[in-house]
Amino acid sequence: MGIRTVIAKADSLHRTHYIHIFADNVSAIKTVSDPKLRQGQLLAYIFCQHMLQWLQKNPVNTLRVAWCPGHLDILGNEPADQLTKEATLLASSSEPTITHNTHHARECLKRDWTILWRNSSPQQGSWATANQIPLFLHLTS
Secondary structure: OHHHHHHHHHHHHOOOOEEEEEEOOHHHHHHHHOOOOOOOHHHHHHHHHHHHHHHHHOOOOEEEEEEOOOOOOOOOHHHHHHHHHHHOOOOOOOOOOHHHHHHHHHHHHHHHHHHHHHHHOOOOOOOOOHHHOOOOOOOOO
């Protein structure tokens, strides 16, 4: 959403050929600069597609993504963080990712499994203590 908004604004001004995006999240910057297979790949791909389309419109167009420290009273950082949080509540225009679907399926499985475990497990006898241990979907040591 951010890259689309910035590009639309730059295009509406007609004489803006330089976009500088600051982010206080190193992981996000690395992800959009190298959209290989990983979590968030779809969003990184969409970001790169918008970025490349804008850069190819005009040979003088330039776009830079840079890191800035967060929460150090940098002008505009706190409002940008607030807008980002609000944007996460908006409906997505893209299909859910495999990562999202896997996470959602695991959460549903764990919730249903916990309910079944609590309702059907005996709370007395030699296994009563073990039946109180929270359930995990992965091996623990």
